[in-house]
Amino acid sequence: MIYKKEKIPCWLQATAYAVASFVCALFAFITITAVNALMVGGHYHLLGTTWNVKKELYGLTPMIVSTLSLAFLSTIFCSILAHGLFFWLRPGTTKWIRVPLQVFITFMTTIPTVVYSFTALFLLVPIIRQVTGGSGLSLFSASIVLAFQGLPTQVLILHNACGDLEKMYLSPCRALGLTDDQTTLFVTLPLIRQSRIEATLVGFGRAMGDALIPTMIAGNALTFPSSPFDSVRSLAAHISLTLSSEVTGGEHLSLLVAAFLLLCGSGLISFFIHRLGGKQ
Amino acid sequence: MNFKKSLMLLSLMCLSVTYAFAAPVDVFKGQKGEISIAGGTAHIPVMTEAAKKISTIAPDVVITIEGGGSGVGVKKVGEGIVDIGNTGRALKQEEINKYGLVSFPFAIDGVALAVNPKNTISELTDAQIREIFSGKINNWKQLGGEDLSINVYGREDGSGTRQTFDDLLLGKDFKITVPVNTVNSNGAMKTSIANDPGALGYVGIGHLDESIKGIVLNGVEPTQLNASTGAYKITRKLYMNTKGLPEGLTALFIDYLYSDEGADIIKNSGYIPLPRP
Numbered sequence: 182m183i184y185k186k187e188k189i190p191c192w193l194q195a196t197a198y199a200v201a202s203f204v205c206a207l208f209a210f211i212t213i214t215a216v217n218a219l220m221v222g223g224h225y226h227l228l229g230t231t232w233n234v235k236k237e238l239y240g241l242t243p244m245i246v247s248t249l250s251l252a253f254l255s256t257i258f259c260s261i262l263a264h265g266l267f268f269w270l271r272p273g274t275t276k277w278i279r280v281p282l283q284v285f286i287t288f289m290t291t292i293p294t295v296v297y298s299f300t301a302l303f304l305l306v307p308i309i310r311q312v313t314g315g316s317g318l319s320l321f322s323a324s325i326v327l328a329f330q331g332l333p334t335q336v337l338i339l340h341n342a343c344g345d346l347e348k349m350y351l352s353p354c355r356a357l358g359l360t361d362d363q364t365t366l367f368v369t370l371p372l373i374r375q376s377r378i379e380a381t382l383v384g385f386g387r388a389m390g391d392a393l394i395p396t397m398i399a400g401n402a403l404t405f406p407s408s409p410f411d412s413v414r415s416l417a418a419h420i421s422l423t424l425s426s427e428v429t430g431g432e433h434l435s436l437l438v439a440a441f442l443l444l445c446g447s448g449l450i451s452f453f454i455h456r457l458g459g460k461q
Numbered sequence: 462m463n464f465k466k467s468l469m470l471l472s473l474m475c476l477s478v479t480y481a482f483a484a485p486v487d488v489f490k491g492q493k494g495e496i497s498i499a500g501g502t503a504h505i506p507v508m509t510e511a512a513k514k515i516s517t518i519a520p521d522v523v524i525t526i527e528g529g530g531s532g533v534g535v536k537k538v539g540e541g542i543v544d545i546g547n548t549g550r551a552l553k554q555e556e557i558n559k560y561g562l563v564s565f566p567f568a569i570d571g572v573a574l575a576v577n578p579k580n581t582i583s584e585l586t587d588a589q590i591r592e593i594f595s596g597k598i599n600n601w602k603q604l605g606g607e608d609l610s611i612n613v614y615g616r617e618d619g620s621g622t623r624q625t626f627d628d629l630l631l632g633k634d635f636k637i638t639v640p641v642n643t644v645n646s647n648g649a650m651k652t653s654i655a656n657d658p659g660a661l662g663y664v665g666i667g668h669l670d671e672s673i674k675g676i677v678l679n680g681v682e683p684t685q686l687n688a689s690t691g692a693y694k695i696t697r698k699l700y701m702n703t704k705g706l707p708e709g710l711t712a713l714f715i716d717y718l719y720s721d722e723g724a725d726i727i728k729n730s731g732y733i734p735l736p737r738p
Contacts, residue, residue: 235636307656315659316614316642316653316657317657396645401617402641402643411640421645422617422643430553430555
């Protein structure tokens with residue numbers, strides 16, 4: 182049977198081209214401004230390790246390290262929680278737990294970031310302050326909030342990847358003498374390994390790029406983190422903090438480079454996810 | 462004196478009396494249009510009160526006020542997005558060159574050190590503050606207070622409040638070596654200090670209220686009265702900035718803030734009014 186090649190409607194093609202052009206323009210703009218900032222602001226040492234306004238040194242390295250630490254720690258918390266919740270969403274689980282949990286997790290995707298941050302500021306931060314000393318505004322506190330923010334996305338990716346897979350394997354595995362937990366642990370989870378990595382990468386990317394939670398919870402100190410309970414500033418928080426104060430000079434140039442670094446990070450993550458998708 | 466002359470004299474007298482008793486806000490009567498204002502957060506109480514008085518007499522004059530910080534004020538007025546861009550610091554030469562801005566300093570604001578109301582410490586010297594910001598003193602116990610770590614809070618680079626604090630209290634060459642938790646508005650600073658029993662930060666004197674405790678510095682209480690007499694030294698000017706010389710409603714608004722009524726608004730908002738330069 183010969184299928185006739187369907188012609189894509191003109192407006193659909195136009196939409197695709199418009200979106201692609203917009204993304205390309207965004208990349209080009211950020212890249213050009215960042216390269217220009219690095220060339221014009223060479224004497225500011227924008228990729229250096231020191232941030233000292235009085236000496237006109239605007240090194241972003243402490244913020245790069247803080248961003249990666251924040252994303253890494255929150256991804257660990259988030260992955261652990263997501264895998265735990267995933268177990269409760271399996272087809273074998275009683276529906277009195279599974280269904281409300283699924284509704285709740287879907288609801289979590291609609292909660293605005295500012296609600297998480299605001300609540301954490303008045304509930305989580307005082308607890309961390311009492312337990313660890315210091316101000317409570319820290320890498321650790323922000324990581325926990327970022328983990329909760331990214332949790333529904335990770336859980337839903339895992340749940341969707343599992344799909345009918347578990348249902349298909351449940352009966353044969355039971356017949357082989359495996360419990361439902363063993364089926365999930367030794368059959369389903371290894372089968373959806375690519376999706377688990379994809380979920381982790383998505384979580385990492387979101388944590389890296391979020392500005393509001395680190396601005397409100399991480400403390401924003403311009404130093405290298407030496408412990409999880411240190412106050413840190415992420416690149417995205419740096420952009421939101423400095424944008425309101427400076428329009429010229431080294432601080433302003435540092436924003437352009439920070440935006441470029443974040444875009445590169447997101448681009449790399451998208452590339453890895455795409456590669457994983459191909460393999461799957 | 463004939464009847465015509467008497468009538469003219471009487472009309473002239475009536476006009477003079479009307480003019481003498483006209484309130485400064487009356488210049489807005491019958492005016493229509495918009496004034497958009499953005500920038501420094503310390504300015505907002507003054508701008509809001511002035512807008513309220515103007516809109517009572519001239520409902521067709523719409524005044525929009527938003528914060529954002531000094532940088533936003535410079536950027537928005539420079540790019541022609543708003544009519545007035547507020548800053549809590551003098552403009553930098555490069556900002557003036559880039560956008561052709563004109564500044565109108567209209568008030569003086571003191572910058573006060575503040576702690577949580579539960580903190581038993583009420584008085585510090587500038588030497589002690591330098592020791593805190595250099596990390597030599599890191600617990601309130603060392604200053605006679607409770608055994609609680611000192612959590613230092615500061616403002617973002619480019620903040621007028623921060624510049625005043627850094628330059629006038631710490632000194633231009635002082636190097637801060639403690640990690641400083643950074644917030645981006647006077648409001649956020651108040652929230653942080655009010656929630657943290659070990660906090661030490663700074664805000665505009667106009668923002669001091671029962672939620673935070675102003676620190677007596679070198680024996681001088683942080684009040685606008687002490688700032689106006691010069692007894693309290695940590696002060697800064699608040700500026701309105703326009704792109705080129707102001708015209709129309711924007712010029713009227715700026716003139717209004719330099720009037721007696723404007724000075725009252727500034728005083729009632731907790732600042733010290735300045736005469737037109």
